[in-house]
Amino acid sequence: MKMRALALVGAAVLAALPLTAGTASAATKCPSGDVCGWTKANFGGSKYTESKPTPGCFPMNGARSVSNQTKYRVTFTRGQSCEGAHFDVAPGHYSAKTPWPVVSAAVWGP
Known part of the structure; x- marks a missing residue:
């Protein structure tokens, strides 16, 4: 009986592994040179x-996770027209959970 319980627990752990790996790889689904947001x-x-x-500034979709795959710093803001509370994401980085829905973003370039 104990062996069967251990086998079931082991199978459940193995079944959950692809879900964890899939979440981590989702950030890579933003193409190079782009800024992406997910609701x-x-x-x-x-x-x-x-x-x-x-x-410059562009509207977002109320994103709750974001990815910056540009070569520039991107500022994500809570308000329209890139105003209000904000946070920066460095080139090649992402945020899996934003502190609030992102309404607009600004790319800082040359």
Whole structure:
């Protein structure tokens, strides 16, 4: 009986592993040079992509997770027109859970 219980626990742990790995790899689904946002934390829900953004401000979709795959710093803001509370994401980095829905973002470039 104990062996069967251990086998079931082991199978459950193995079944959960792909879900964990899938969440981590979701951040890589933002193409190089783009800024991406997802409507849910951990890269879930609908995806929004700003392809090859130029320096300046652009609207987001209320993103709850974001990825910056540009070569520039990106500031994600709570308000429209890149105003209000904000946080920065360095080039090649991401945030799996934003502190609030992201309404706009600014790319800082040359």
